[in-house]
Amino acid sequence: MLEAPNRRPARFITFEGGEGVGKSTQVRRLLNNLGREGIDVVRTREPGGTPKAEAIRSFILQGRSEVWGAGAEAVLFAAARLDHVTQLIAPNLTKGTWVISDRFCDSTRAYQGLTGGVDDRLINALEDLALDGHNPDLTILLDMDPETAFRRVEQRTIEDGLQLTGDRFEKEELEWHKVLRANFLDIARNNPDRCVVISAEQSEEALESAIWSLITSRFPELQGRSLA
Structure with missing residues (x-):
């Protein structure tokens, strides 16, 4: 029986950070850069990515879940993530397509867990259920x-x-966002093999270049590839 041809491994890359740091812009730029290198890649976001998850996103960001507390929000995010993983992320990785997500599980840990006070045991259990490895x-x-x-x-x-209007989280006080930033940095320190911190206080072009340098140094199939 003929062996299946070797396939380059699909990579799963997530972007995290506080409000307004430029995640969406850099996700789009990385998507374009990978596409130019012939990489099959899809862009997605959390909460969202699938019709069911997008419905949950709208419910949460409109502030309709706020009265239930951070614990209930964590459960809603996990429900959205479970559908996102099973319907979009896992199938694409299985067929060899890279996935880039604007936010993922670290946001739930930072927002609802460390900043919102939800017990680690619940966060861990929800994460294990939704990610399934x-x-x-x-x-x-x-x-x-x-x-x-x-x-x-x-x-x-x-x-x-445009008119400046904040969603459920953008409307929080500045001190809350400072705590959130510190909690994201704690997550990165506790997961050094997976997480890399890059300063977003630079131009979009410089940030794009820094991210591309990281990607090409991290994944052998892109080593030596420079930005056009």
């Missing part, structure tokens, strides 16, 4: 002082002629 190969934590991040969001909003 599908842990990221690499997590990129974009780090920025919250004051700087919010100034950037306000400036972009003004330039785009």
